Amino acid sequence: MWFRLEPRAQASRRLRTAAPLIALALTLASGTVLFGALGQNPILALHTFFIRPIDSLYGLSELAIKAAPLALCAVGLAIGFRGNVWNIGAEGQLTMGAICGGGLALAFYGAEGPWLLPLMVLAGGLGGMAWGAIPALLKTRFNANEILTSLMLSYVAIQLLGYLVHGPWRDPEGYNFPETRLFGDQALLPVLVEGTRLHGGVVLALIAVGLGWLLLSRSFAGFQIKVVGQAPAAAAYAGYSRRRVVWLSFLIGGGLAGIAGLGEVAGPMGQLNPTVSPGYGFAAIICAFLGRLHPVGVLLASLLLALLFLGGESLQMHLNLPLAITGVFQGLLLFFVLACDVFVRYRVRLGRAAVGLAP
Amino acid sequence: MSPEVETVIAILVATLRAGTPLVFAALGELVTEKSGVLNLGIEGMMLIGAVAGFIATVLTGSPVAGVVFAMLAGTLVSLLFGFLTLTLLTNQVATGLALTIFGIGLSAFVGLGYIGTPIQGLPPLAVPLLGEIPVLGPLVFGHDPLFYLSLALFAAVAWFLARTRAGLVLRAVGESHEAAHAIGYPVIAIRYLAVMFGGAMSGLAGAYLSLVYTPQWTENMTAGRGWIALALVVFATWRPARVLLGAYLFGGITIVGLHIQAAGFEASAHLLAMLPYLATILVLVLISRDTTRIRLNAPAALGKPFHPDA
Amino acid sequence: MTVSKLPLRLFAALSAAVLLAAAGPAAAEPIKVGFVYVSPIGDAGWTYQHELGRRHLEAALGDEVETSYVESVPEGADAERVIREFAAGGYDLVFTTSFGYMNPTIKVAKRFPEVAFEHATGYKRAENVGTYLARFYEGRYLTGLVAGKMTKSNTVGYVAAFPIPEVVRGINAFTIGLRSVNPAGQVKVVWVSSWYDPGKEREAAETLIAQGADVITQHTDSTAPVQAAEEKGVYAIGYHSDMSKYGPTAHLTASTHNWSGHYLASAKAVLDGSWAPQDLWGGIKDGMVELAPFGPAVPAEVRSLVEAKKAEIAAGTLHPFQGPVRDQSGALRVAEGSTLSDPDMLGFDWYVEGVLGKLPK
Numbered sequence A: 001m002w003f004r005l006e007p008r009a010q011a012s013r014r015l016r017t018a019a020p021l022i023a024l025a026l027t028l029a030s031g032t033v034l035f036g037a038l039g040q041n042p043i044l045a046l047h048t049f050f051i052r053p054i055d056s057l058y059g060l061s062e063l064a065i066k067a068a069p070l071a072l073c074a075v076g077l078a079i080g081f082r083g084n085v086w087n088i089g090a091e092g093q094l095t096m097g098a099i100c101g102g103g104l105a106l107a108f109y110g111a112e113g114p115w116l117l118p119l120m121v122l123a124g125g126l127g128g129m130a131w132g133a134i135p136a137l138l139k140t141r142f143n144a145n146e147i148l149t150s151l152m153l154s155y156v157a158i159q160l161l162g163y164l165v166h167g168p169w170r171d172p173e174g175y176n177f178p179e180t181r182l183f184g185d186q187a188l189l190p191v192l193v194e195g196t197r198l199h200g201g202v203v204l205a206l207i208a209v210g211l212g213w214l215l216l217s218r219s220f221a222g223f224q225i226k227v228v229g230q231a232p233a234a235a236a237y238a239g240y241s242r243r244r245v246v247w248l249s250f251l252i253g254g255g256l257a258g259i260a261g262l263g264e265v266a267g268p269m270g271q272l273n274p275t276v277s278p279g280y281g282f283a284a285i286i287c288a289f290l291g292r293l294h295p296v297g298v299l300l301a302s303l304l305l306a307l308l309f310l311g312g313e314s315l316q317m318h319l320n321l322p323l324a325i326t327g328v329f330q331g332l333l334l335f336f337v338l339a340c341d342v343f344v345r346y347r348v349r350l351g352r353a354a355v356g357l358a359p
Numbered sequence B: 001m002s003p004e005v006e007t008v009i010a011i012l013v014a015t016l017r018a019g020t021p022l023v024f025a026a027l028g029e030l031v032t033e034k035s036g037v038l039n040l041g042i043e044g045m046m047l048i049g050a051v052a053g054f055i056a057t058v059l060t061g062s063p064v065a066g067v068v069f070a071m072l073a074g075t076l077v078s079l080l081f082g083f084l085t086l087t088l089l090t091n092q093v094a095t096g097l098a099l100t101i102f103g104i105g106l107s108a109f110v111g112l113g114y115i116g117t118p119i120q121g122l123p124p125l126a127v128p129l130l131g132e133i134p135v136l137g138p139l140v141f142g143h144d145p146l147f148y149l150s151l152a153l154f155a156a157v158a159w160f161l162a163r164t165r166a167g168l169v170l171r172a173v174g175e176s177h178e179a180a181h182a183i184g185y186p187v188i189a190i191r192y193l194a195v196m197f198g199g200a201m202s203g204l205a206g207a208y209l210s211l212v213y214t215p216q217w218t219e220n221m222t223a224g225r226g227w228i229a230l231a232l233v234v235f236a237t238w239r240p241a242r243v244l245l246g247a248y249l250f251g252g253i254t255i256v257g258l259h260i261q262a263a264g265f266e267a268s269a270h271l272l273a274m275l276p277y278l279a280t281i282l283v284l285v286l287i288s289r290d291t292t293r294i295r296l297n298a299p300a301a302l303g304k305p306f307h308p309d310a
Numbered sequence C: 001m002t003v004s005k006l007p008l009r010l011f012a013a014l015s016a017a018v019l020l021a022a023a024g025p026a027a028a029e030p031i032k033v034g035f036v037y038v039s040p041i042g043d044a045g046w047t048y049q050h051e052l053g054r055r056h057l058e059a060a061l062g063d064e065v066e067t068s069y070v071e072s073v074p075e076g077a078d079a080e081r082v083i084r085e086f087a088a089g090g091y092d093l094v095f096t097t098s099f100g101y102m103n104p105t106i107k108v109a110k111r112f113p114e115v116a117f118e119h120a121t122g123y124k125r126a127e128n129v130g131t132y133l134a135r136f137y138e139g140r141y142l143t144g145l146v147a148g149k150m151t152k153s154n155t156v157g158y159v160a161a162f163p164i165p166e167v168v169r170g171i172n173a174f175t176i177g178l179r180s181v182n183p184a185g186q187v188k189v190v191w192v193s194s195w196y197d198p199g200k201e202r203e204a205a206e207t208l209i210a211q212g213a214d215v216i217t218q219h220t221d222s223t224a225p226v227q228a229a230e231e232k233g234v235y236a237i238g239y240h241s242d243m244s245k246y247g248p249t250a251h252l253t254a255s256t257h258n259w260s261g262h263y264l265a266s267a268k269a270v271l272d273g274s275w276a277p278q279d280l281w282g283g284i285k286d287g288m289v290e291l292a293p294f295g296p297a298v299p300a301e302v303r304s305l306v307e308a309k310k311a312e313i314a315a316g317t318l319h320p321f322q323g324p325v326r327d328q329s330g331a332l333r334v335a336e337g338s339t340l341s342d343p344d345m346l347g348f349d350w351y352v353e354g355v356l357g358k359l360p361k
Helices: A013-037 A042-054 A057-082 A090-107 A116-142 A146-166 A200-218 A220-230 A232-238 A242-269 A280-290 A295-319 A323-340 B003-034 B042-060 B063-087 B092-110 B136-141 B145-163 B165-175 B177-183 B187-213 B225-235 B240-262 B269-288 B291-297 C002-022 C046-064 C077-088 C099-111 C136-150 C165-181 C198-210 C224-232 C260-271 C300-315 C342-346
Strands: A003-007 A346-350 C031-036 C065-070 C093-096 C116-120 C129-134 C155-160 C186-191 C215-219 C235-240 C251-257 C279-282 C289-291 C332-334
Touching (some): A013 A323, A042 A295, A057 A090, A057 A220, A057 A242, A057 A280, A057 C077, A090 A242, A116 A146, A146 B225, A200 A242, A220 A232, A220 A242, A295 A323, A323 B063, B003 B042, B003 B145, B003 B165, B003 B187, B003 B225, B003 B240, B042 B187, B063 B092, B145 B165, B145 B240, B165 B187, B187 B225, B187 C198, B225 B269, B240 C186, C046 C260, C093 C260, C099 C116, C099 C129, C136 C165, C136 C215, C136 C300, C155 C198, C165 C186, C165 C215, C165 C342, C215 C224
Parallel strands (some): C116 C129, C129 C279, C155 C186, C155 C215
C-alpha cells in the first residue's frame, strides 16, 4: 500500500462534519461519470435523482414518510449495536408489530372508538418487543447467536403475515384476494398536513430519536450499554450485566420496529398486505451505521436512504433509466459514506509504514 | 425399482443439487469468518458471479470459461469489500449489507442485455456403465461436474483448516489478531486472502445457479440463498463437515416439503416455508447450549477491525 | 458490451426525442401514459407482457403519445406515491398492473379526477378508475386439452405461486380441459409461495416429475419449470409468455396475455376524449388471451382440436365452466345447462374434480 492510516488520539471534530460532505462530493463525481457514460446529461440526472423528488412540500412529506420507519428501526438497532448486541431482525419485529397492531384494527372492525388507535400503537410495540424477546431469550438462556436467530425469525414473521393475509384475515368481501379489509377511520393514524400523507408515525419517529438520544447520552442504562459494548471487561468488573443489556437492546429495538410496522399499516397502507415492508428492517441496519450509531446521525441517514429510494423512482419516471442503475448508484454512495468516515478516526499518511506490518 | 424407491432417490438427488450452491457459498464464508472477517455481502457476490459467469459463457460459448469468470468476478467485488473493511477499517456489517445492495444493482445493470439469451449450461457427467447401476448410479455418478467440485473443495477446506500450517495461522488470526500480529503474521494480508477466497466461492455459487441449476440470467435470481449460506456457517458452528450436512439439510427440507405437497397432503405453503428457518433456530439452540463447544469453534475476533497501531 | 449497447440505445432515443421536439409545433400535445410494474421487466412473465403492450402503444401512436414506467414498485406504501407522481406529473392515463395497487389507485384517483386510471386484476372502480383483466382461464382450458392429449402417465404437474382465486381459476379451467379429452387425467399442484424464484420453481417441477407428471405447467413468473421439463425429457406448457426458447422440444404451447390492443384502445379513447371507466374482462375473442405457437411434438390432430375449441370459445358457444362441473368431493357445483357466474369465478376457493390434494386455506 502506498499509504497508511494512523489512528487519531481523538476523533477529528472538523472531519466529523467534513466526511459526509467529501462522500457526497465523491458520489456526485462518480454519478457524473456514470450518467455521462450512459449518454445522459449528468446535471439533469443528478438533479432528477437528488432534487426533483423533494422540490415540493408533497415531496418532502413523502421523504418523511419513507424515512420514519427507517429511523424508528435504526434508532433501536443503534442502541443495541452500541452494546454489541447484533439485532439483524428488525424486519421481522416490524412485521410482527404490523400483525399485532393491524390485527387489533381488524378485531374491532365496526366497533371502533377513539381508544382504538392508542391501543394499536401499544399492541404494535408489544408485538415487536415479543418478537425481539425470542432472540434475547435464546441468547441469554441458550447462548444462541442473535444475528442468526433474529434473522431467521424475520423470515418466519414474513411467512406468518403471508399466511394470515392469504388465509384467516382475508377481506370477507374481497373475493379471496390476499389482503385484509381497509381499517376503519378511527384505526388510522391522523394525517398531519392536508393534501399529503404525512401521518402521526412521523411524529413517533421523531420522539423515538429524542428518547434514544436521552437514553444513550443522559441515562445510566445508556451508559451501561456503552460500557458493555466498548469495554466488556470493565463492565464485568463494574458489575454491569451483559444479560440485562441484551434484553434491553432487544426490547427497545423490537418495540420501536414494531411501532414502525404499525405506522405503515395504520398510516399510508390502511390495511394489511402480504408485503408490509420493502426491507425497512434491513435498510435500517445501514442507517444505524451511516448515522454512526448516534440517534441524530441515524435520523439524517434515514433521510438519506429514503431520498435514495425516491431518487430511483424519479430516474425511472422522468429519464426512463432502468432501476438497476439506481442500485449501482446507491451502492456507490453507501461505500463512499462508509469509507470517508475513516478520516474522522484516522490520519492518512502517504508512503509505506516503517515497520512494514501495516498494509 | 418400485416407485417409492424412485421417489426417495429423486428426493436425495434433488437435495444434493439444491444444497450445492449453499455448500460453495458457505464454505467460502466459513474461511472468511475463520480469519475474523464477517462478510454479509454473499448475496451480492453470488449475483455478480452468476451474471459474470453467464455473460462469459455467452461470449465464449464455454461454460468452463463462465465458471472461471464467475470466480474472478466474485474475487474482484470481495476485494472491494476487503479494501473498505481491512484497509479503510469500515464497519464490516454495514459494508457487507452495502455490498449486497451494490451487487444486486450492478448485476442487474450489467445483465440487462443478456436476459433471455439461451445458453448451453454445464450438462451432467454421463458416466458410462457406472451411471446405470440402480440406486447408486443416479445418486453417485449422475451429477454435474460442479457438484463433484463442491465435494472436492469441501475436502480441501477441511484439510486446510485442520491439517495445514497455513490453516492454523488463518485460525490464529481469526482468534486474536493482536497475538497473531505480535508473533509476526501479516494479519491484514491473510484476511485479504480469506476474503478473496470467500468472494471466489460466492461467485462459484452464483455460477452454479446461472449455468447449471437454472441456466439463464434473470435479475435477483439467487432469491435469498446468500443469506441462507450465511446462516449455515453459524449453524455449522464453523465446521466444514457440518456446513456440508447443513446445506443438504436445508435443501432437503425444501424438497421434502414440495414432495409432501405433490403427494396431496394438505399443507400451507406459508407454514411449510417457515420450516427451514425454525429448524435452524432449533438446531442453533441445541448446539449453542454447550458454551465451551461453540467457543472452541467460533473465531473470537469475528467482525472486529484490526489496526496494527491501535 | 451491454454497458456500451444500452447507452447507445438510450442516447438514440433521447436525441430522437430532442430532434422531434425541435422539428416544429406538433399537431397536438402528446398524451402521457404511465405504467406501474410490480417486478423487473425481464424477458418473460407477467410484467414483460405489460411492457410489450407499452412498446406496442409507443410504436402505434408515435409522437401522439409519451410513455413512462416504474418497475419493481412494492405493493405497500410506496405504490401510492408512484401512482400519484404520475398523476401529478401531468400524465393523462395511468395503468397500475398488479392487484396490490388497487387501493392506492383508488386513493390517488379521488385526488386527480381529471386523470384516467386503469387497474389490472382488481374489482374496485370509480368515476375515473376502470379495471381490466383477461379471461386467462380460456387459455388454460385450451392448454389443458393439449396436456390431456399428450400425457401418457395421466398425471400433469402444476407449479403454482399462491392459492389466490386467479391461480385457482387457472388450475380448475386447465383440469376441466384436461379431463374433457382424458377423463383419467389428474393434476398435481405444488405451491412455491413466491411469484418468482427460479431455483424453487425448478425444484417444484422436478418434484412433480419425480412423482409421475409427464407434462408440467406453471403459474409463476420464471422459465425454470420449462427448463426442468426440457432437461428431464417431459413436456411443458408455459404461462404469461411464449417460453419455447427455454424448452425447444419440451414446450408444447403456452397460455399468453396480450395487452397491446387494450392499451392502444384506451390511449386512443383518452386522445379523442371518449375514455370512460369500464369493467373489462376480455378473452380469446378480444385477442387478450392467446396461445403460443405449438411445439414440434404436438400432432396435427391435437392442433386442429385446440383450434376448433378456440373458435367455439371465441364464438361464445363453449365456456370452460359450463355445467356439469363437480368439485373434488363429486358434488355438483354447476348444473348442466348453466355456467359459473363472473363473481363466482372471481372468488374461486375450491378445486374441481381431478385436482389432487386439498386447496390450502
